[in-house]
Amino acid sequence: MNTPDGKTPWKSLVRISWRSLWRNRRRTYITLSGISLGFALTVFFIGIGDGGHNNMIRNAVNMGDGHLTIQREGYLDAPMNHLFIAQGKQLEQQLLQAGIPGRVAPRIQLQVLASTSGNSIGAALTGIQPETDPKTNQLKKGLVTGEWLTTGDPQGVVVGARMAEKLKVKTGSKIVLMAGSEGGGTNTHLVRVRGVFRTGIEEYDSFVMISSLDMAQAFLVDEGANPAGRPVTRVAVFLDDESAMGLWKARLKALSLPAGLVVLDWQEMMPQLVSFVAFDNIGNYISLVFIFTMVAFGILNTIMMGVLERTREFGLLRALGMSPWALFTLVVMETFWLSLTALAIGWVLGGGLHAYFALWGLDMSAMYPGGMATSGTVMDSVIYSELSGARVGMLTGLILGITLLSGLYPAYRALRVTPLQALQT
Amino acid sequence: MNTQTTEASAQSFSQPMAGTKPLVVMEGVTKRYRQGDVMVEALRGVNLTLAEGEFSALVGPSGSGKTTLLNMIGALDKPTSGRVSLNGTDLTQLSGAKLSAFRLHQVGFVFQAYNLVPVLTALENVAFVMVLQGRPPKEIEQRAMHYLERVELADLAHRRPKAMSGGQQQRVAVARALAAEPRLVLADEPTANLDTHTAFDLLDLMHELNREEKMTFLFSTHDQRVLERASRVISLHDGKIEEG
Ligand SMILES: Nc1ncnc2c1ncn2[C@@H]1O[C@H](COP(=O)(O)OP(=O)(O)O)[C@@H](O)[C@H]1O
Ligand SMILES: [Mg+2]
Numbered sequence: 001m002n003t004p005d006g007k008t009p010w011k012s013l014v015r016i017s018w019r020s021l022w023r024n025r026r027r028t029y030i031t032l033s034g035i036s037l038g039f040a041l042t043v044f045f046i047g048i049g050d051g052g053h054n055n056m057i058r059n060a061v062n063m064g065d066g067h068l069t070i071q072r073e074g075y076l077d078a079p080m081n082h083l084f085i086a087q088g089k090q091l092e093q094q095l096l097q098a099g100i101p102g103r104v105a106p107r108i109q110l111q112v113l114a115s116t117s118g119n120s121i122g123a124a125l126t127g128i129q130p131e132t133d134p135k136t137n138q139l140k141k142g143l144v145t146g147e148w149l150t151t152g153d154p155q156g157v158v159v160g161a162r163m164a165e166k167l168k169v170k171t172g173s174k175i176v177l178m179a180g181s182e183g184g185g186t187n188t189h190l191v192r193v194r195g196v197f198r199t200g201i202e203e204y205d206s207f208v209m210i211s212s213l214d215m216a217q218a219f220l221v222d223e224g225a226n227p228a229g230r231p232v233t234r235v236a237v238f239l240d241d242e243s244a245m246g247l248w249k250a251r252l253k254a255l256s257l258p259a260g261l262v263v264l265d266w267q268e269m270m271p272q273l274v275s276f277v278a279f280d281n282i283g284n285y286i287s288l289v290f291i292f293t294m295v296a297f298g299i300l301n302t303i304m305m306g307v308l309e310r311t312r313e314f315g316l317l318r319a320l321g322m323s324p325w326a327l328f329t330l331v332v333m334e335t336f337w338l339s340l341t342a343l344a345i346g347w348v349l350g351g352g353l354h355a356y357f358a359l360w361g362l363d364m365s366a367m368y369p370g371g372m373a374t375s376g377t378v379m380d381s382v383i384y385s386e387l388s389g390a391r392v393g394m395l396t397g398l399i400l401g402i403t404l405l406s407g408l409y410p411a412y413r414a415l416r417v418t419p420l421q422a423l424q425t
Numbered sequence: 426m427n428t429q430t431t432e433a434s435a436q437s438f439s440q441p442m443a444g445t446k447p448l449v450v451m452e453g454v455t456k457r458y459r460q461g462d463v464m465v466e467a468l469r470g471v472n473l474t475l476a477e478g479e480f481s482a483l484v485g486p487s488g489s490g491k492t493t494l495l496n497m498i499g500a501l502d503k504p505t506s507g508r509v510s511l512n513g514t515d516l517t518q519l520s521g522a523k524l525s526a527f528r529l530h531q532v533g534f535v536f537q538a539y540n541l542v543p544v545l546t547a548l549e550n551v552a553f554v555m556v557l558q559g560r561p562p563k564e565i566e567q568r569a570m571h572y573l574e575r576v577e578l579a580d581l582a583h584r585r586p587k588a589m590s591g592g593q594q595q596r597v598a599v600a601r602a603l604a605a606e607p608r609l610v611l612a613d614e615p616t617a618n619l620d621t622h623t624a625f626d627l628l629d630l631m632h633e634l635n636r637e638e639k640m641t642f643l644f645s646t647h648d649q650r651v652l653e654r655a656s657r658v659i660s661l662h663d664g665k666i667e668e669g
Contacts, residue, residue, distance in 0.1 A: 009556040019544035321529030321557045419501050
């Protein structure tokens with residue numbers, strides 16, 4: 001940076017660049033408002049987008065199998081009924097002793113054929129602890145008729161509304177459940193409908209049938225399980241703090257779990273949701289690129305005009321002994337101040353929008369009446385803005401990076417001004 | 426004033442007052458500019474010697490080559506041919522970066538207009554060249570204030586150029602040039618944009634500084650009125666010197 005022209009006068013450069021920015025106030029204000037408004041909107045969109053995704057993920061985790069799931073290896077690819085965990089009670093105890101901040105829910109998940117005199121359809125029978133399982137919170141709210149299950153109920157099920165329609169059943173109706181066994185035979189149990197729920201999620205309302213662990217366990221016993229071991233097909237782990245997922249995944253893996261068991265996180269359990277979020281983010285990123293292109297050109301234009309109309313002044317600085325590199329730095333600094341100021345205003349505006357919608361939420365019911373169901377989950381009708389530290393860093397870094405890049409060309413132009421250009425009258 | 430004793434002076438070799446040390450020596454300096462297809466000969470073989478402590482005026486009509494000549498001495502531009510030396514250094518032998526360093530430490534400039542950095546105050550403008558020279562902040566502050574007082578602008582120290590008159594701006598430029606302790610101050614038509622009264626004031630101030638600080642001044646003008654202030658007059662016509 002230091003050419004024989006003289007010392008790089010950092011303090012003077014800071015002073016000159018900052019003051020030069022405010023020379024054409026009108027132009028700077030226009031650029032600043034453009035950039036900061038664009039940036040604030042980006043913050044808003046990203047905040048609502050992330051809030052919506054996180055909401056869907058939380059709903060999926062809550063209605064699904066938790067943040068972490070422990071099940072038999074291979075069960076994810078081929079969920080066969082004989083792939084159960086024989087010592088369910090023991091595994092549950094082991095997990096409880098690990099001191100996980102959150103909840104541990106033993107579950108039995110089975111593929112069955114549900115038949116009534118009216119129809120036969122495939123169903124996902126899910127045995128849970130009816131009083132304590134997190135699924136209860138979600139589904140009990142959605143009960144449209146009948147009652148919720150009680151622990152130990154050996155025959156009761158609650159079914160989704162669409163399934164009830166297809167099977168032509170109501171509270172009190174009987175359904176015959178049939179499951180294929182490992183040997184190729186079938187096992188059959190009779191259940192009774194205790195209630196009907198509606199979630200608005202097609203996958204749930206059409207296919208899910210909830211029972212107590214005791215009821216579902218009957219099929220595992222048919223497969224040779226010992227009821228005394230309280231067999232299950234998986235244990236779902238719900239963490240109070242979702243950000244601790246990676247930590248607890250590692251910790252659970254480090255426990256000496258029974259052989260043949262794996263610890264999976266929700267991303268591994270629901271790859272389709274991961275793809276959905278990734279795909280949906282593309283939309284956000286496209287608007288990001290659009291806004292940032294605007295930012296780049298806004299800055300390029302403002303700085304370039306400032307440089308072109310100050311050729312004489314730059315020539316004077318050169319004639320007085322300033323080095324070309326100091327001039328280059330001067331223009332880059334100007335760009336930097338412009339971008340920092342825009343960022344500060346942008347963060348105040350965008351942060352305000354974010355804070356407002358993080359607190360009060362954005363009601364999307366007009367856009368998605370009854371919430372939006374997709375990829376086996378649902379997005380609530382009111383979305384709360386969320387911004388992670390990583391997002392804040394990414395947005396800030398991108399703006400700074402783009403502005404500095406757009407300042408390079410004007411700075412290069414300034415670098416090429418000769419002292420003689422100061423003297424041309 | 427003109428000593429016509431040597432061979433050189435017969436070929437219009439402009440010489441300083443007798444008995445003083447030469448500070449600037451120009452020998453056979455030519456400068457050609459290309460203007461489209463036409464070559465313009467701005468200087469046609471200039472021989473000139475300036476002594477330390479001189480207060481000289483370079484006069485000539487517009488286009489006679491005054492600015493070009495000052496640029497050669499001020500290391501802002503290089504001659505097409507010939508030799509220019511300042512304080513014993515041959516400027517034609519120096520590269521771009523060395524030229525600017527040379528300029529920074531040896532030459533003070535006062536231009537016709539737009540002399541000051543618009544976003545800096547009078548005091549900051551005076552300090553600027555000293556900052557580039559890398560002087561200690563304390564010294565810069567003292568010298569800057571001293572020279573602002575010297576040009577009677579101490580009370581405007583914190584004004585920006587646009588809040589000063591043309592004459593005041595020129596005086597700030599003079600203060601800046603002197604504060605940096607150059608060997609020589611070059612002033613290219615410093616009075617061109619000033620009314621007669623202000624112009625004389627500025628010249629009187631420069632002359633006073635020339636006498637009290639022993640600072641060498643070379644200023645150009647196309648205004649005959651100011652000639653009486655100069656101790657030496659160098660006339661330029663079509664790129665050639667006719668001293669008288
Ligand atoms: N950069 C340049 N390019 C082309 N011609 C130039 C340039 N600078 C000066 N000239 C020409 O050189 C001649 C002398 O110019 P100049 O030194 O500016 O004269 P003065 O300062 O006495 O008015 C003029 O004819 C002018 O047009
Ligand atoms: Mg001129």
